[in-house]
Amino acid sequence: MNTLPHTDAQQQYKYFAFISYSSKDMAWGRQLQHKLERYRLPARLASKRKGAPNRAYPIFRDETDLSGFKVRDALERELDDSRFLIVICSPQSAQSVWVNDEIQYFIDHGWEDRILPFIVEGTPYSADPATECFPPALRNMSEDPLGVDATAQGKRKAFLRLISALLDVKFDELLRRDTARRMR
Numbered sequence: 001m002n003t004l005p006h007t008d009a010q011q012q013y014k015y016f017a018f019i020s021y022s023s024k025d026m027a028w029g030r031q032l033q034h035k036l037e038r039y040r041l042p043a044r045l046a047s048k049r050k051g052a053p054n055r056a057y058p059i060f061r062d063e064t065d066l067s068g069f070k071v072r073d074a075l076e077r078e079l080d081d082s083r084f085l086i087v088i089c090s091p092q093s094a095q096s097v098w099v100n101d102e103i104q105y106f107i108d109h110g111w112e113d114r115i116l117p118f119i120v121e122g123t124p125y126s127a128d129p130a131t132e133c134f135p136p137a138l139r140n141m142s143e144d145p146l147g148v149d150a151t152a153q154g155k156r157k158a159f160l161r162l163i164s165a166l167l168d169v170k171f172d173e174l175l176r177r178d179t180a181r182r183m184r
Contacts, residue, residue, distance in 0.1 A: 014081035015060040016053070017116075017166060020102040021088035022095075028088050028120050032159075033061045039163055042177045049169075056166045059086075072101075079105050084114045084166060089133040089147060090121040096135065103137035116165055117147035118158065 017036070021029040036056045040046070046054040060078050075098075079085070085106045093099045106115050115138070117124075122133030124147060138145055148165070150158035160178060164171040 013083040015058055015078065015083070016056040017084040017086050018060040018079055018082035018102070019086045019088065020093075020099050022090065022092035022099060024092040025088050025090050025120060028090075029061050032086070032088065032118065032162075033059045035159055036163070036166075039159075041167060041169065041174075042181070045169060045173060045177065053167060056163065075102065076105060080109075084116055085111070086116045086118055086162070087135070087138065089117045089119045089124070089135075089138070091129070091131060091133055092121075094122065094132045094135050095129070100135040100137045103135055107137060107141065112141055112143070112145075115141075115145060116162060117145050118162060119147045119149040119151060121151065 019029050019033055036059050039055060041049070041054045060082055062075070079102060085102065087093065087099065087103060103115060106112065117134065117138060119133055122131045124132075124134045125139060126132040134145075134147075148158045148161045153161065156178070157175065160174045161171055163169070164174050
C-alpha cells in the first residue's frame with residue numbers, strides 16, 4: 001500500500017492525521033498515536049527526501065486533542081485540519097455512527113485518497129455484522145479502499161505499512177531497514 005498524500009502547496013495542516021475509532025478500540029487509538037508520533041524515518045531514507053516530512057506528527061485523537069462544547073463542530077474543524085484520516089477498523093467501529101460520519105466527511109470533501117483503514121479485528125465486506133470491520137461509508141466508497149491488516153500482517157509490519165503510506169516511502173525499504181536495525 002503506497003498512498004500519495006493530498007498535495008496542495010497552499011494547504012497547511014494542523015495535524016498529519018486524524019485517528020477515527022470506536023471508544024471500544026481506545027487502546028488501539030492510544031497505541032497507534034503514540035507509535036506514529038514517535039517514529040522517525042531512518043536517516044538514510046530521510047536524507048533522500050528533500051523537503052518531504054520525515055515523521056507523521058502531530059496525530060489527532062479525540063481523547064487528547066478535542067476541545068470545544070459542540071462536539072460535531074469541533075470534530076469537523078479537526079478533520080479539516082488533518083492531512084489523512086486513519087480509521088481503526090473493527091466490528092465495533094463498523095457500527096459506530098461517529099466513525100462512519102468522520103469517514104463520510106472526508107468522502108464528501110473529495111479526500112477519499114487520504115483515508116487509510118487500519119484493520120485490528122474482523123473482516124472487510126463480511127456479510128456478518130459480528131465480523132464486519134468496515135463502516136458503511138468505507139464499504140460504499142467509489143473504489144475499494146486498501147486497508148492495512150494488523151491481524152494478518154502482525155502489528156509491526158502493519159505499522160510500517162501505515163508509515164509507508166503516510167510518508168510516501170516504499171514499504172520494502174522501511175521493512176529492510178527496520179529488520180536490520182532490530183538485528184543489530
